[in-house]
Structure formats: C-alpha cells, structure tokens
Amino acid sequence: MSKKLFIETLGCAMNVRDSEHMIAELSAREGYELTDNAKEADLILINTCSVREKPVHKLFSELGGFNKIKKEGAKIGVCGCTASHLGKEIIKKAPYVNFVLGARNVSKIGEVIHRDKAVEIDIDFDESQFAFKDFRSSPYKAYINISIGCDKQCTFCIVPKTRGDEISIPADLIVAETRKAAESGAKEVFLLGQNVNNYGRRFSGEHEKINFTELLRRVSAVEGIERIRFTSPHPLHMDDEFIEEFARNPKICKSMHMPLQSGSTEILKAMKRGYGKEWFLNRAAKLREMVPDVSISTDIIVAFPGESDQDYEDTLDVMRQVRFEQIFSFKYSPRPLTEAEKMTDTVDPEIASERLSRLQAYQDTILDEITATYRGREFDVYFEELRSDGYAAGRTDNNITVKVKGSEELLGTIRRVKITEVSRLVQYGEIVA
Structure with missing residues (x-):
C-alpha cells in the first residue's frame, strides 16, 4: 500500500507553490499519495507563514492537534518561513516534531523525512535551478516561480531573513515550465516572486540577463497560454515600460496587486519602501488611464510605529484617490529579526483597532459602489x-x-x-x- 501525505499550507501563493513542489518530490521519489484526512496520514506537513504574528501562534496549536490524532508511526514536519526563523526552537517546544525544513530548502524534503530531528534552514541555499518533479493543485492554471528570496530591507518584514537573498530563475527554465503547463491543458499561468518586477537583478551563474517586462513577452509567446497573472510587483519598480507592456499585451490579465503599506510618505520612509505617496498615486493613475477596466488590489498596515493621525489620514486619502477593488489590511505586528521590532514609538492598541475598523468600513463603502457597476455587464x-x-x-x-x-x-x-x-x-x- 502507498504511504499517505497530508499537507496544510498557510500564507501566500509562493507557499502554495512550495507545497506543490514537496508533493511532487514525495510522490515521485518516495511513493506518497495525498490525503485530506490527517488521521490516516503517514506524513503530516505544515507549510508555515511568518509574515504576521498570528500564523506563528497558530502553528503550535495546529501541531498539538495533529499530534493527538496522528496514527502510530506517523511523522510530523514543519516547513516554510516559520521553520526558517525558529529552526530548532520548534522541536524544543514540540518534541514530537520529526523535522524542520526552511522555505529556502524545499528540494531537501526527500532527505529530511529519513533523518529524525533534522533541521535544514540554510537561507543561502540555492534552489533556483533545481529540477522539481511536476505537480499542480489545479489542471487549469500553473503557479511558476520566477525568483526566490528578497533583496528589499523593509523594516517591518521578516521575509528576507526566512527566504534569503533574491535570485532570479533563468528565463529558459521559466518558459519551459510554462510550455509544459500549456501542453497539459493549463490556459493560465501565475508568475511568483517576492518582487516579480525586480526580475533579472541577480542570477546564479551565467545566464541571459533580461528584465521582467521581457520575461512577460516571452511567456506570452507560449502557444496555449491565454492568461498571465503575477504577484507581487513592487511599486518602486513599476516603470513606464512595465506599465505599457501590462496595458497592451492582451494575454496579461488586467489586475494589479500594488502593495501600498501606508499612504504617508513619512511612514513609507520609516518602512524603507523606497517610494512616497505621490509616486504610488502617479503609478496608479497611469494604470487607470491606460487600462480603464484594471482592478488594483493592495496591502495596508495600520498603526506602524510612529503613525500619527495625519499619517493615517494620508492612507485613507490614497484609498479615496485610487479606489482599490480589494485590500488586505492588518494592524502592525512586530516581527523578530526586523528593524521595526526595536522601534519604541508604538501606537496605542485601542487606537490601532479603531483605525483598522474605520479603514475596512471605508473600503466596504468603496467596494459596494464598485460592485454595483457590475450588474448587467x-x-x-x-x-x-x-x-x-x-x-x-x-x-x-x-x-x-x-x-x-x-x-x-x-x-x-x-x-x-x-x-x-x-x-x-x-x-x-x-x-x-
């Protein structure tokens, strides 16, 4: 009988793709079959997120629950970003965990399942050219990594400490993976990276140097692919060439995720985002002008250390001017290994909660007005x-x-x-x- 694998994926689309890679490797090389019932699994994996504090707390309650229901002899592994930054601490807190595998070490999954208490969390490990076996959660679309890691130094973000320095995956490998997806019936590809439009900044070894705009052109040339999506572009790198290709290439889906984080230039400076309020508004306005039906989504952090009432109002002002179709909004959550963790000018928790509630209510009003225009279209x-x-x-x-x-x-x-x-x-x- 085949062995059973249960995997729980938390967090972003990159984690979804990492889970697909692990499923593929364990299926092809170790004979595992997926199950949605943790009680019958021989191997239970949690692929974790550490962007905010809540998923980290959730990890240990989830682990405890799995330990209670797992069958005799079943192994539990913790993977992903929380694995990267907590490492051995996970096994200390939950000694029944069999191994820990960091977000930059996905290709080692076939090794660590055979080494009890293994901890592989090297954020300098280079997987950019590893030939993963093929598995996709959906036959209709394909997630494709175009880079790993992140070179930005945003003061609130732990990702560079869990996924390491940014390395672009060679364009020929990306195009080949796109072609394979199209041949198996997928009409849509979803290109993934921490800062996709910074693609080409650094490769591992000698490879043709191209930017993200040129990569989009090459992916769109693959026969059978009708839709191209990507996440997340960084507002700092949204130059005119990129926006113009986005606008005129019919295969590129007309939705753009632009992580704002804050509408205040002063707070953006404290976050080390590299752009200010006016740059963001300029890029959003150019998008709206060139692609009238574009949908723009964003991420917003309220109550970052030092955020004044005026800073918060600046964020609401950006929302008023851009009119986002979707926002992902959170109260600031201090993360370990970040500069912001040491900032002392914190916002009162009650004020933070009130700001978040008011912002979300305002977004609901905007969204109601936008969706009302869809009726009959x-x-x-x-x-x-x-x-x-x-x-x-x-x-x-x-x-x-x-x-x-x-x-x-x-x-x-x-x-x-x-x-x-x-x-x-x-x-x-x-x-x-």
Whole structure:
C-alpha cells in the first residue's frame, strides 16, 4: 500500500507553490499519495507563514492537534518561513516534531523525512535551478516561480531573513515550465516572486540577463497560454515600460496587486519602501488611464510605529484617490529579526483597532459602489473550480470572482457571462456565449 501525505499550507501563493513542489518530490521519489484526512496520514506537513504574528501562534496549536490524532508511526514536519526563523526552537517546544525544513530548502524534503530531528534552514541555499518533479493543485492554471528570496530591507518584514537573498530563475527554465503547463491543458499561468518586477537583478551563474517586462513577452509567446497573472510587483519598480507592456499585451490579465503599506510618505520612509505617496498615486493613475477596466488590489498596515493621525489620514486619502477593488489590511505586528521590532514609538492598541475598523468600513463603502457597476455587464470568465452548491466558479480578466450554475463541462473554458447579482466577495451571472 502507498504511504499517505497530508499537507496544510498557510500564507501566500509562493507557499502554495512550495507545497506543490514537496508533493511532487514525495510522490515521485518516495511513493506518497495525498490525503485530506490527517488521521490516516503517514506524513503530516505544515507549510508555515511568518509574515504576521498570528500564523506563528497558530502553528503550535495546529501541531498539538495533529499530534493527538496522528496514527502510530506517523511523522510530523514543519516547513516554510516559520521553520526558517525558529529552526530548532520548534522541536524544543514540540518534541514530537520529526523535522524542520526552511522555505529556502524545499528540494531537501526527500532527505529530511529519513533523518529524525533534522533541521535544514540554510537561507543561502540555492534552489533556483533545481529540477522539481511536476505537480499542480489545479489542471487549469500553473503557479511558476520566477525568483526566490528578497533583496528589499523593509523594516517591518521578516521575509528576507526566512527566504534569503533574491535570485532570479533563468528565463529558459521559466518558459519551459510554462510550455509544459500549456501542453497539459493549463490556459493560465501565475508568475511568483517576492518582487516579480525586480526580475533579472541577480542570477546564479551565467545566464541571459533580461528584465521582467521581457520575461512577460516571452511567456506570452507560449502557444496555449491565454492568461498571465503575477504577484507581487513592487511599486518602486513599476516603470513606464512595465506599465505599457501590462496595458497592451492582451494575454496579461488586467489586475494589479500594488502593495501600498501606508499612504504617508513619512511612514513609507520609516518602512524603507523606497517610494512616497505621490509616486504610488502617479503609478496608479497611469494604470487607470491606460487600462480603464484594471482592478488594483493592495496591502495596508495600520498603526506602524510612529503613525500619527495625519499619517493615517494620508492612507485613507490614497484609498479615496485610487479606489482599490480589494485590500488586505492588518494592524502592525512586530516581527523578530526586523528593524521595526526595536522601534519604541508604538501606537496605542485601542487606537490601532479603531483605525483598522474605520479603514475596512471605508473600503466596504468603496467596494459596494464598485460592485454595483457590475450588474448587467458582461465579462469573459475562465472557469476553474466546482463549488458544492451546484455552481462553477472562475475569474474575469480583471480578477472578479464569478459563479454560475454549472457543472464539469465548464471547467477549463472561457465563457461570456452576464452579471445578474452582485456582492462584495463574489458576483453571480448567467452564461450568454
């Protein structure tokens, strides 16, 4: 009988791709099959996130729960960013954990499962040219890493300490992976990196030096690929060439994630983001001008150390001017190994909570106004998921989630849909072509 693998993935799309890599390696080289029942698993993996404090706390409660229900002889492994920065501490706190595997060491999964109490967390390890076996969570889209690590020094962010220095993956490998995905039926690729539009800054060894805009052109030339998405571009590197390619290339989906973090130039300076409020507004305005239907999403941190009432109002002002289609907003959470952790000018927790609530309520108002304009409009929707309620779900070119009554024959197809019912999270429609 085959061995069973259960994996829980926390955090970002890069973690999703790392989990896919581990599944592929364990399946091809070790004979594991996926299960969604942790009680029957021979190996339980948690692929962790450390961007905020809450997922780290969640890790140990999750570990305790898995330890109680695991079958005799089953192993537990902790992977990902929290593994990178806590390392041996995880095994000290949870001695039943069998191994710890950092976010920069995914390719070692086949080794560590055979070494009890193994800890592999080298953030200088280079996986940029490792030939992972193939596995995708969805047959309709493919996540493709284009770089690993991060060279930015944002004062609030632990990622450079968990994923190491930024290295770009050679373009020929990315194009080859894109071609393989297309040949297996995927119409959409999702390019991943901590700062995708900083692609090409550093390679491991001698490789052709190209930038992200040129990489987009090469990926879009792959026959069978109809949609290209990517995350996350850094506002600092959103030059005119990049925005113009985004606007005119019909295969590039017209949704852009622009992590703002704060609307205050002073706070952005304290965060070491490299741009100010006016630069961000300028880039967003150029996007809106060149692509009228573009959807723009963002990340916002409220109550960063030193944030004044005016700084907070500057953030609301950016929201008013840009009118984001989606925001991911959080109260500042001090992270270990970061400069901001040592900052003493903290914001009162009650004020922080009030600011976050008010910001989210304002975004709800903006979103209600935006979604009201969808009713009666028609969009091309790429269907990729069946829901349990008898609906098929997919996304428009500009990242609107749409559900229609339907079954498997819709999956993997792009259909014209008229929106009949709107809400903040998902729109409902009927197929018209």
